[in-house]
Amino acid sequence: MTFDVLLFKATLLVYSVATLLYLVGVITRREQLGHCAKWTLVGGFATHCIALGARWAATGFPPAASLYEALSFFSWALVGTYLLFDLRYRIAALGAFVCPLALVMMIGGSAASKQKITVNPILDSWWFPVHVTLAFLGYAVFAVAAMAGVMYLLQERRVKAKKFSGLFFRLPPLDVLDSINYKCLSFGFPLMTMGIISGAIWANSAWGGYWRWEPKETGALVTWFLYAALLHGRLTVGWRGRRAAIFAIIGFVCLLFTFLGVNLLSGGQHTFRSFGE
Numbered sequence: 001m002t003f004d005v006l007l008f009k010a011t012l013l014v015y016s017v018a019t020l021l022y023l024v025g026v027i028t029r030r031e032q033l034g035h036c037a038k039w040t041l042v043g044g045f046a047t048h049c050i051a052l053g054a055r056w057a058a059t060g061f062p063p064a065a066s067l068y069e070a071l072s073f074f075s076w077a078l079v080g081t082y083l084l085f086d087l088r089y090r091i092a093a094l095g096a097f098v099c100p101l102a103l104v105m106m107i108g109g110s111a112a113s114k115q116k117i118t119v120n121p122i123l124d125s126w127w128f129p130v131h132v133t134l135a136f137l138g139y140a141v142f143a144v145a146a147m148a149g150v151m152y153l154l155q156e157r158r159v160k161a162k163k164f165s166g167l168f169f170r171l172p173p174l175d176v177l178d179s180i181n182y183k184c185l186s187f188g189f190p191l192m193t194m195g196i197i198s199g200a201i202w203a204n205s206a207w208g209g210y211w212r213w214e215p216k217e218t219g220a221l222v223t224w225f226l227y228a229a230l231l232h233g234r235l236t237v238g239w240r241g242r243r244a245a246i247f248a249i250i251g252f253v254c255l256l257f258t259f260l261g262v263n264l265l266s267g268g269q270h271t272f273r274s275f276g277e
Contacts, residue, residue: 004058005114007051008072012106014044015079019103022096026170034092041079041099048076059116062129064136066117071109073132074259075102077140085144089180091172097147127202134198138191139255142227145184146252149245152177156242174241181244182234189227196220219258226251 001009018041025033052073055063063069082098155171171177199220200210211217230247233239239247 002058002114004051004054007047007054008106008114009110011044011048011051012103012110014040014047015075015099015103015106018044018095019099022092022099026093026096029170031092034095037092037095037099038083038086041095042083045076045079045083048072048079052076061124062132064132066113066115068109068112068114070259071105071112073136074139075105075109077136078102078105078143081137081140081144085180085183089172089176091176091180093151093171094144094147094180097151098144101143101147125202125205127198127205131195131198131202134191135195138188138195139259141184141188141191142248142252142255145181145188145248148177148180148184149248152181152245153242153249156245178240178244181248184248185227185231185234189231192224192227196224216258219254223251223254223258226254 018037021033021037021040025031025037052063055069055072059065062073064073078098079102082095082102086095151171152174155174155177158171159174203212204210226247230239230244230251233247234244
């Protein structure tokens, strides 16, 4: 077992503990468990940073060229984004929704092949790390928005049913969740836009064309239009609350399909298989 894989497994273990602490803390409403979960997650994130750095050093390329690396990178970006939002909102309940998603990605990565691949020289460009970083940060921000959307729908249901007990007191107020949704959209949309632009520039330098209408490019464009519609609705029509939450969830489902479904089910030059020589 290589050093980077060993660190990956250590990160997976720490994320598992953090997820358990978050969930138990929310269920029992014990703030101490929330604090323990946060610092456990910080430790796991630090280990994850070292693991990705070790993988990059071992392969010579950004750790996102294979399914194993991409899922690990996505999980890293998601945890880092959540920790940044936690500095502002300090909502342990959000961690109970975000951490399981990051953990599922890590488990998926652990089941994928960890073999180092040799990246096609034609793709060896500094646009590679730029595009990957922008894209995955955008994905991570939209993932947080989707989890906040799920929490919003759960909380709204309890408010309408006038069930002011149990889960109601464990979830943040509706206006706070809507604020998180809007903040995520405000940060995620520019990141996604820059990710698409940088990807087009990278494609032109590698293949001589900015846009080839391949499945992943088409999926990314459809997802971009969904989030553009949501942003337009919030800024001009005043979309808030339930509608914004549902749009955030639908957008993230489309994003996941573009990231995983198109990659695994279709061909083209934007799949993990195309990175190798």
